[in-house]
Amino acid sequence: MKLYDFPGAPNPRRVKIFAAEKDIVLELVNVNLAGREHKDPDFLQKSPSGKIPVLELDDGRCIAESIAISRYLESLVPEPNLFGRDAFETAQIEMQHRFIELELFAQVGISWVNGPIVAKMGLVDPIEAAKQRSDGLVKAYYQRLNTELAQRDYIAGDRFTIADISGVCCIDFASAMVGLKPADDLTALAAWLARVHERPGLQSV
Amino acid sequence: MKLYDFPGAPNPRRVKIFAAEKDIVLELVNVNLAGREHKDPDFLQKSPSGKIPVLELDDGRCIAESIAISRYLESLVPEPNLFGRDAFETAQIEMQHRFIELELFAQVGISWVNGPIVAKMGLVDPIEAAKQRSDGLVKAYYQRLNTELAQRDYIAGDRFTIADISGVCCIDFASAMVGLKPADDLTALAAWLARVHERPGLQSV
Numbered sequence: 001m002k003l004y005d006f007p008g009a010p011n012p013r014r015v016k017i018f019a020a021e022k023d024i025v026l027e028l029v030n031v032n033l034a035g036r037e038h039k040d041p042d043f044l045q046k047s048p049s050g051k052i053p054v055l056e057l058d059d060g061r062c063i064a065e066s067i068a069i070s071r072y073l074e075s076l077v078p079e080p081n082l083f084g085r086d087a088f089e090t091a092q093i094e095m096q097h098r099f100i101e102l103e104l105f106a107q108v109g110i111s112w113v114n115g116p117i118v119a120k121m122g123l124v125d126p127i128e129a130a131k132q133r134s135d136g137l138v139k140a141y142y143q144r145l146n147t148e149l150a151q152r153d154y155i156a157g158d159r160f161t162i163a164d165i166s167g168v169c170c171i172d173f174a175s176a177m178v179g180l181k182p183a184d185d186l187t188a189l190a191a192w193l194a195r196v197h198e199r200p201g202l203q204s205v
Numbered sequence: 206m207k208l209y210d211f212p213g214a215p216n217p218r219r220v221k222i223f224a225a226e227k228d229i230v231l232e233l234v235n236v237n238l239a240g241r242e243h244k245d246p247d248f249l250q251k252s253p254s255g256k257i258p259v260l261e262l263d264d265g266r267c268i269a270e271s272i273a274i275s276r277y278l279e280s281l282v283p284e285p286n287l288f289g290r291d292a293f294e295t296a297q298i299e300m301q302h303r304f305i306e307l308e309l310f311a312q313v314g315i316s317w318v319n320g321p322i323v324a325k326m327g328l329v330d331p332i333e334a335a336k337q338r339s340d341g342l343v344k345a346y347y348q349r350l351n352t353e354l355a356q357r358d359y360i361a362g363d364r365f366t367i368a369d370i371s372g373v374c375c376i377d378f379a380s381a382m383v384g385l386k387p388a389d390d391l392t393a394l395a396a397w398l399a400r401v402h403e404r405p406g407l408q409s410v
Binding site (some may be wrong): 042087106124127 | 207254266269272273274276281291293296299302303353
């Protein structure tokens with residue numbers, strides 16, 4: 001299977017970590033984002049939104065979207081389980097994962113789109129007030145995560161799941177590229193970040 | 206099972222339609238949003254984000270988030286299937302559902318938060334430029350959906366799924382409350398809306 005990728009992009013990184021946790025080897029194909037290859041008609045056949053990542057199966061069928069790809073990989077290789085083992089645990093992991101995506105990742109995205117790097121690319125006119133509001137919501141969410149992670153080892157409970165993968169990819173991207181590194185006094189959040197970064201699946205990608 | 210609800214809110218509506226499609230009867234409990242009941246410490250125990258919907262099981266355990274609840278209900282009552290039957294179909298439905306959520310629902314949310322009704326509530330300072338940008342992205346997404354729905358009967362393929370439930374709840378809310386009704390010339394989108402509204406599961410909630 002091929003994964004259409006771009007080094008440093010947070011969404012393909014989610015899939016690469018997910019695959020590494022399951023010892024699934026994917027052939028990586030770098031998409032030339034600077035050359036707008038992801039908006040070419042050929043690529044839009046693979047990915048209707050013109051985004052990466054995309055998983056291309058050996059028979060040529062494609063799946064776009066990091067979490068859709070991750071669910072497919074979980075079906076192929078169920079262990080180690082990353083989406084939940086029974087109905088209630090699956091719902092709890094989905095709930096925590098959606099909090100991360102809808103309340104943290106979405107706000108980091110707004111801060112990124114309205115920040116200086118995207119402005120320099122000339123793709124959108126930055127809206128400073130939108131960036132300021134999202135920056136504040138991200139910092140508030142970091143506080144909430146710190147409180148929660150003082151009470152449990154991982155985002156969705158006592159074991160590593162998809163919620164941690166999305167969380168670490170989001171926070172690493174926010175820290176490196178969006179100027180939104182968690183404050184030093186958020187010690188439970190820092191301890192979780194260190195715990196997650198130590199995993200072999202993260203060190204290999 | 207109890208569902209903490211608010212009439213007209215799009216996210217509880219997703220769960221009510223999902224349950225109705227499966228003939229699952231939920232006891233509805235209206236949350237007093239105007240009185241900020243959803244931010245009370247007791248309610249935050251049920252819903253860490255202070256949002257509706259929340260499903261309370263008969264043993265008192267709670268699941269927040271519309272899609273987490275829907276996945277739980279799918280586990281309890283697998284038919285009619287709404288999330289996918291095999292690995293590839295499940296991934297395709299998830300992909301299309303995520304397009305709706307990340308590219309349409311999220312933008313409707315930004316237009317709503319920065320629109321006149323929320324401004325009147327005094328909860329946030331509206332950012333007009335953010336509303337304008339999101340309005341434009343919503344209209345562009347309606348065009349895309351219209352093109353796609355000229356080629357297939359439902360959002361994720363040839364049958365009704367969770368992607369249609371999220372799509373109709375989003376578009377009905379955008380039309381009624383955010384001033385973002387699809388243009389009349391989007392005939393394939395209009396035909397899909399009519400097809401979905403005719404379902405017994407939508408007429409009963």
